[in-house]
Amino acid sequence: MKFAVLVTDLAGEKKDISYISISIRDIEKNDRDNFEKIVLDTISENKGFLSKNAEANEVLALFLDALDAVKCALDIKEKTGPVNVIMGIGIHTSATLVNEGKEELKYASMGNAVATARKISQQSKNNILISKDTKLKSGGDLRSRPAGEYFLAEGISRRESLRKDVERIVKNIKSEGKGFDVVR
Secondary structure (H helix, E strand, C coil): CCEEEECCCCCCEEEEEEEEEEEEEEECHHHHHHHHHHHHHHHHHCCEEEECCCCCCEEEEEECCHHHHHHHHHHHHHHCCCCCEEEEEEEEEEEEEEEECCCEEEEEECCCHHHHHHHHHHHCCCCEEECHHHHHHHCCCEEEEEECCEEEEEEECHHHHHHHHHHHHHHHHHHCCCCCCCCC
C-alpha cells in the first residue's frame, strides 16, 4: 500500500489532487476488518494513496486523477455492499503542492481541500457526493446529477473505464521491461 504523508516543506509541483473522505457512521464490529481490507485494496487498485492524517472513523485517500478517485469510490460502494456499514463518501479536487517519491506521495494541502472533502462526506447519506471541481476535472465520462450544492456520482462511461484499464496494463508492461508490439 502506498501512503501519502503531509509535509510542511512547500517545495514541489502544483497539481490538482482529488481527496476522498469516507465517513464511517456505523459498522458491525465483526465487519470492520473485512471493510478495511476492501477499502484499502480498492484504493491501491485505483492508483490512490492512503493518507496517514485521517481522523477517527474516517478513511482519507488522495488521487492524482479525479476520475480515478470517483471510480475508486464507486468500486468501494459496490464491493462493500454485503458489509453492514453506513458511510458517507465525499470527493473534492483542489490545487496541491506535490513531491512524488517511490513509496510515498508527499503533499501539502492548499487551502481547505481536505476539510471540504470531509464536509462533503458528512453531508453524504450513504452515497457518493462530489464537488463541482471534481465534476469538472473528471471530464465528460462521469455520470452524475445535481444534489444541492454538490453532485451525486452515479457511474463512469464504459469507454473511459476501459481506456483507464488499458493505460494501466500498458504502464505495468513497460515498468516490467517487457516489450510489446501493437498489431492492427
